[in-house]
Amino acid sequence: MVNGMRCRSQAARTGRPRSAAADAAILAATRAALVELGWSKLTLGYVATLAGVAKTTLYRRWAGKNELVVDAVAELFDELELPDRGSLAADIEGVVLQFAAILDRPEAKTALMAVVAESTRDEPLRERIRTSIVDRQKRLVLEGRARAQARGELPPESDQAAADRTAALIFDVVAGAVVHRTLVSAEPADEEWVRSFTRILLLGLTGASGG
Amino acid sequence: MVNGMRCRSQAARTGRPRSAAADAAILAATRAALVELGWSKLTLGYVATLAGVAKTTLYRRWAGKNELVVDAVAELFDELELPDRGSLAADIEGVVLQFAAILDRPEAKTALMAVVAESTRDEPLRERIRTSIVDRQKRLVLEGRARAQARGELPPESDQAAADRTAALIFDVVAGAVVHRTLVSAEPADEEWVRSFTRILLLGLTGASGG
DNA sequence: AGCTTTCGCTACGAGTCGTAGCGTAACTGT
DNA sequence: ACAGTTACGCTACGACTCGTAGCGAAAGCT
Numbered sequence: 001m002v003n004g005m006r007c008r009s010q011a012a013r014t015g016r017p018r019s020a021a022a023d024a025a026i027l028a029a030t031r032a033a034l035v036e037l038g039w040s041k042l043t044l045g046y047v048a049t050l051a052g053v054a055k056t057t058l059y060r061r062w063a064g065k066n067e068l069v070v071d072a073v074a075e076l077f078d079e080l081e082l083p084d085r086g087s088l089a090a091d092i093e094g095v096v097l098q099f100a101a102i103l104d105r106p107e108a109k110t111a112l113m114a115v116v117a118e119s120t121r122d123e124p125l126r127e128r129i130r131t132s133i134v135d136r137q138k139r140l141v142l143e144g145r146a147r148a149q150a151r152g153e154l155p156p157e158s159d160q161a162a163a164d165r166t167a168a169l170i171f172d173v174v175a176g177a178v179v180h181r182t183l184v185s186a187e188p189a190d191e192e193w194v195r196s197f198t199r200i201l202l203l204g205l206t207g208a209s210g211g
Numbered sequence: 212m213v214n215g216m217r218c219r220s221q222a223a224r225t226g227r228p229r230s231a232a233a234d235a236a237i238l239a240a241t242r243a244a245l246v247e248l249g250w251s252k253l254t255l256g257y258v259a260t261l262a263g264v265a266k267t268t269l270y271r272r273w274a275g276k277n278e279l280v281v282d283a284v285a286e287l288f289d290e291l292e293l294p295d296r297g298s299l300a301a302d303i304e305g306v307v308l309q310f311a312a313i314l315d316r317p318e319a320k321t322a323l324m325a326v327v328a329e330s331t332r333d334e335p336l337r338e339r340i341r342t343s344i345v346d347r348q349k350r351l352v353l354e355g356r357a358r359a360q361a362r363g364e365l366p367p368e369s370d371q372a373a374a375d376r377t378a379a380l381i382f383d384v385v386a387g388a389v390v391h392r393t394l395v396s397a398e399p400a401d402e403e404w405v406r407s408f409t410r411i412l413l414l415g416l417t418g419a420s421g422g
Numbered sequence: 423a424g425c426t427t428t429c430g431c432t433a434c435g436a437g438t439c440g441t442a443g444c445g446t447a448a449c450t451g452t
Numbered sequence: 453a454c455a456g457t458t459a460c461g462c463t464a465c466g467a468c469t470c471g472t473a474g475c476g477a478a479a480g481c482t
Contacts, residue, residue: 015458016448022460038332043438054461059440109331116394117324120317121249126397134395169407172392173384180387183327184345185379186337196380204415226427227479233429254469265430270471 018061025051026058030072034107039069039114066118066125073111074132076102082140088148092198093191095140096178100189103182113183141171154205173201229272236262237269241283245318250280250325277329277336284322285343287313293351299359303409306351307389311400314393324394352382365416384412
């Protein structure tokens, strides 16, 4: 679980502690409000009402709507895992289907693009998104590659810098394609689509992995 | 140029005509306001002031902020072209670099993701984005493939439905990767990145044969 | 001319924002 | 038990934006 609040990191060992139950209620209420209203019509006052807390409590813990929604949506990605499915192709298909399932939720659809749009003018927000959402996805790419190299499906990397660049590229291709399919083209990333995508990606990887 | 206003399409041949200069001024002012304030802090009142028109004029022509920004940003994509660069690889690299250049503009960065996020809860808006922005990009994929088939770089398609699915897949991969690289990873889609991306995509498309 | 539509301007109620102030609740150390 | 410290719920507030209505004047057509 991500420690969303960074204020008073280790100060205040005294006094009344913050309610952990309130945190969970607020984040759940935020997701419910996203489903009901969407990003643009979501107000912190309504979230507070849904969560059964005072509006001021929200402002004491989060700087604003952006930060709150990032934390609320980040929890959706807790379920992302990469079980060993025996082959690189199966691993890719599995994780892409998981990612697509998360993106299919209405709260993720309306919130993810919105906070990314906001982050283009808010560097701290971009960093928060990176650490609590993006990096967690990116790690799966690294795990998948290491596993494929252990199987002998991909050659080991010699140049570390080049390996990092390639991993970043693959990540942008995979995540970008699923997001674009789901949100821009607005069509489901179902099994058939994932199979086609994986086939093209794998052909591109096994042929180009030398550089 | 996209005809953004769909109301009174052929009625009202009489009376004072709408000022075309005001339209251009409003769209330019919208882009300027996006650069200055970003999506979330942009208000129609400020756009009206920038454009030198009354706020009510904005509401007479556009249903709201979403529609206005879509029209304003759509004009950025007018410059997208696909000159024949001699090979499929060169064509892909060229159009991806063009697309990346557009996405690098601050007004496109902050607006595109925001309107896509809005469109997940607004079907007419999604349709507007599709016709005025997405389809224009998608046509380049079809042109590029037809050209590559004429050169013999890609085999002709037998099954039309399968060909459509493949084109849609390629489009999501290309556009998604560039968008994700630019907005989520927040790193430039420069020539080196585009070359790496194109190499992987081409290997995936042509099968592992040539390279 | 007469008709029609747009334009600029002003004003308005409604809603949201983020904050301040207050009294109370919860927990800690002596 | 008691004082100290912090979080909480509640109310109220000024500032701001929204989208609309109403008015008189301007611009075009027949």
